[in-house]
Amino acid sequence: MPHRADASTDARDDARRTVEAVWRIESGRLVAGLARWTGDVGLAEELAQDALVAALEQWPAEGVPRNAGAWLTAVAKRRAIDGWRRRERLDERYAALARDLADEQGSDDPAVAVEEEIDDDLLRLVFVACHPVLAQGGRVALTLKLLGGLTTEEIARAFLVPTSTIAQRIVRAKRTLSAAxxxxxxxxxxxxxxxxxxxxxxxxLIFNEGYSATAGDDWMRPDLCREALRLGRVLAELTPREPEVHGLVALMEFQASRIGARTTRDGEPILLQDQDRTRWDRLLIGRGVAALERADRLVAGTGRGPYALQAAIAACHATAPSADRTDWEEIVALYGALAELRPSAVIELNRAVALSMAYGPEAALDVVDRLVIDGALSSYHLLPSVRADLMFRLGRLPEARTEFERAAAMTGNARERDLLLARAAECGE
Structure with a gap:
């Protein structure tokens, strides 16, 4: 008997894991389809959640249906019909929707749910979740919730904020979309x-938060990188003629290829020039090259956009056989082109780093000192960090130590703080 109980528990656990995996894959499509039918993103998500609860209740006992996505869709539609029918007064729109959905169902078997125009619905949902009317935090949270299938708790853990904060952002975002x-x-x-x-x-933004966490004890949060890359790949399939979409995907592929080499087993950061390049993911690099080539074909000689230019910079690193054989002069030129399209102090700081590698630290110090005087990056910890590295390479160790310590005091990431303090200690030695 105990063995039978254990087997039953294992089966339920397997079914639950299957439900969670299917939800992560299908939730975006499910919510997108429901949002088109109802015209209400908030209601669509509620119906999708109802379908998820039904799956958690039924699949462990009845088994996972052959077409799990269709099953979830059918159950969500049925819940929508039942809810509208229970209303004392149905407006004409909801009454018509209920009739149409009931006719479409045709059968009580969820397995025979009709396939819909998934791509169009997903693209609509992408534009709704990222609508400029929403605050940036709301856009990020809603995108991960609706398109990524992440729970509120998972999003909160990823961004190191209370679950209630993420929940409020999502609720506020839905209300804003409805009001607007x-x-x-x-x-x-x-x-x-x-x-x-x-x-x-x-x-x-989602990818960058995973690649270089702004706060907390971890240098990276790879799950966020993977989620952003998945969203980018989906978007590239939905908008195949948009070069900047492929440029962004290429950039993320190149950056993601280095994730496995960016930390030690204990999570300590490893700087780019010290990374073991045999640990870089060659499959992702190949995908990045292909995506960048696709972006270049689409612009047909009219010039790369900002994401494609950043991807080209990342490609210089990803395809270089070693750190000392990186084409830093090309990177300087690419940052110059990027600065013409998107002038910013951060891009200028990155160009200064490339200048220092191509032509020596003295060539970059004037650029960095101008940024210090300008004050636009006064709260950006990487400005004193870069300046400290230049001072270190020039042998001006007391100044380097001061700058490393200043940068350490400004960062919110514990691993990065430790790294900067370690560099400061080297200056004292």
Whole structure:
């Protein structure tokens, strides 16, 4: 008997894990389809959650259906119909929706649910979740919730904030979308560039938070990188003619290829020049090269966009056989082109680093000192960090130590703080 109980428990656990895996894959499509049918993103997510609860209740006992996504869709639709029918007064729109959905169902068997135009629905949902009317934090949280299938608790853990904070952002975002009457639609062609820019910004922000965590005890959060890369790949399939989408995907592929070499087994950071390049993921590098080539073909000689330029910089690192054989002169030129498109102090700081590697630290120090005087990066810890490294290479150790300590005091990441303090200690030696 104990053995039978153990087997039953194992089966339930397997079914639950399957439910969670299916949800992570199908939730974006499910919510997207429901949002198109109902015209309400918040209601769509509630219905999808109801379907998830039903799966958690039924699949352990009845087994996982052959077409799990269709099963979830059918159950969610049925819940929508039942809910509208229970209303004392149905407005004409909901009454018509209920009739249409009931006719479409045709059968009580969820396995025979009709396949829908998934790609169009997903693209609509991407633009809604990343709508500029939302605050950046709301866009990020809603995107991970609706498109990534992450729970509120998972998002909160990833960004090291209380679960209640993420929950409030999501609720506020839904209310804002509803109040602004944001349509569940791909934007008009005239609005497309601005709206797509917002989408790409959200995806890259998620990736960057995973690649270089701004706070906490971990140098990286690879799960966030993987989630952003997955979203980027989906977006590239949905918008195959958009070069900047492929540029962003290429950039993330190149950056992600180094994740396994960026820390020791204990989680200590390893700087780029010290990384074991045999640990870089060659498959991801190959995918990055292909995505960048795709972006270049689409611009047809008119010039790369900002994400494609950043991807080209990352490609210089990813394809260099060793740190000392990196084409730093090319990287300087690429940062110059990027600065023309997107002038910013951060890009200028990155260009200074490339200058120091191509032409020596003295060549970069003037650029960095101008940034110090300008004050735009006064709260950015990497400015004193870069300046400290230049001072160190020039043999000005007391100044280097002061700058490393200043940078350590400014960062919110514990691993990075330890690294900077260790560099400061080297200056004392």
């Amino acid at each position: 009457k944001v349509p569940f639609a791909v934007p008009a062609r005239s609005e497309y560039p601005e709206r797509l820019s917002s989408v790409l910004e959200v995806v890259y």
